[in-house]
Amino acid sequence: MKIKFSSNLLPFSILCRLYTWSPASHCELVFSDGMSIYPAMENGHIIMTRTDYRNEIHFELNITKREEAAIREWAYSQIGKPYDYTALAPFNVLIPRTKKSWKDSKQWMCSEFAAYGLDLIGKNFFPDDFKKVKPSDLLDAVRACNFATEIPRPLKEQLCIQ
Numbered sequence: 249m250k251i252k253f254s255s256n257l258l259p260f261s262i263l264c265r266l267y268t269w270s271p272a273s274h275c276e277l278v279f280s281d282g283m284s285i286y287p288a289m290e291n292g293h294i295i296m297t298r299t300d301y302r303n304e305i306h307f308e309l310n311i312t313k314r315e316e317a318a319i320r321e322w323a324y325s326q327i328g329k330p331y332d333y334t335a336l337a338p339f340n341v342l343i344p345r346t347k348k349s350w351k352d353s354k355q356w357m358c359s360e361f362a363a364y365g366l367d368l369i370g371k372n373f374f375p376d377d378f379k380k381v382k383p384s385d386l387l388d389a390v391r392a393c394n395f396a397t398e399i400p401r402p403l404k405e406q407l408c409i410q
Contacts, residue, residue: 249316250278251362251396253387254304260289270384272305275358277323277365280316285323287331287356294326294356305387307396315369322368323361330355335380350374350381359386371395 253272255261264273276286276299284299311319332347335357350360351367360381363373373389374381390396 249280249309249311249319250306250399251309251366251386251390252276252278252284252299252304252306253383264383268382268384270382270387272383272387275362275383275386277319277362278306279320280313285320285327287329287358287361289331289333292331294323294329294331294361296324296327305401306399307390308399309366310395310397311369311371318369319365323365326353326356326361329353332357332360335360347380349376350378351376357381359383362386363389 253275255265255271255273261273265271274286274289276284278284278299282298283296285294285296287293288295332355335347347355351364353364356364357380363381363386366373371393373386373393391398
């Protein structure tokens with residue numbers, strides 16, 4: 249199983265990366281069969297799809313098949329839940345955030361969804377009272393953990409995302 253962090257040249261991606269000082273504006277869980285389940289801003293809810301791999305930072309997660317199955321079962325049960333559009337509003341001043349905790353499952357943003365999936369198998373990065381988990385927070389946490397290995401990208405791809 250992998251977790252991937254990505255970005256693109258669309259306005260929201262650029263603003264998100266500037267706001268969070270991160271090379272990534274999105275992340276998702278990628279299962280061993282190549283399928284991903286994640287909150288998709290453009291769809292407005294959680295979807296399942298086969299992903300393409302370009303311009304991304306990938307980490308191979310050192311977890312068991314049983315742990316992957318537990319994450320997948322939970323993630324599959326979340327399909328159709330709404331995307332949390334208020335999650336990355338600047339300082340939540342203009343648009344107050346409706347979630348009180350990042351673990352609130354009424355709606356999801358990508359990084360909170362991925363962090364919660366990992367939390368289910370005991371890979372706890374953030375305390376329960378943490379307000380929100382931005383893609384940059386999760387990227388930093390995954391880079392620092394001892395159960396994920398970054399998969400090197402060709403130089404051409406590295407130049408595109410930075």
